[in-house]
Amino acid sequence: MSLSILSSRIFTRIHGFRHVSLRNGYAAYSRAYTSRKRFTEDHEWVEIHGNIGTVGITDYAQKALGDVVYVELPKVGTVIEKADVIGAVESVKAASDIYAPASGKITKVNESLSENPGLINKSPENEAWLCKINLSTPKELDELMDANAYDAYCAKG
Known part of the structure; x- marks a missing residue:
């Protein structure tokens, strides 16, 4: 598993956000409405x-x-x-x-x-x-x- 995918999953669990896309090397996040x-x-x-x-x-x-x-x-x-x-x-x-x-x-x-x-x-x-x-x-x-x-x-x- 790549570091970016792992960090995205951890960020989602902690902050309730979901990884959406990669722009200019930075991940964009949006609120995950579960x-x-x-x-x-x-x-x-x-x-x-x-x-x-x-x-x-x-x-x-x-x-x-x-x-x-x-x-x-x-x-x-x-x-x-x-x-x-x-x-x-x-x-x-x-x-x-x-x-x-x-x-x-x-x-x-x-x-x-x-x-x-x-x-x-x-x-x-x-x-x-x-x-x-x-x-x-x-x-x-x-x-x-x-x-x-x-x-x-x-x-x-």
Whole structure:
């Protein structure tokens, strides 16, 4: 294996970039998008890694809810259909159901939310993910909004 190929692979693993071409002796890199995030009209997000979707509520939703005091998580092993209620979030102001953005089987839940529901207010689109779904119909995700479309949707109010 040549040194340039090896260094390209190491760079990709460390920085998430992929080697694209060689120009004037320098390698050009582009962001390797191995995952993508989609959004629902009910303010859930799903980030896709292969056939697994990580689900949570958006920053917009947590701001509307206020201080989160309780999170009801789905049970691991539950088979769900798109738009099924998979949990709930309660705040000092309101309660809101969480809907499945796609069909599949719940494979993992974020147990830390049971002890620290306020994590949703601090990191709704990162650390406060709710569950992971093994997607049975990944094509359903094509019906969801990308980040730009979701931002425009929220701007409409």
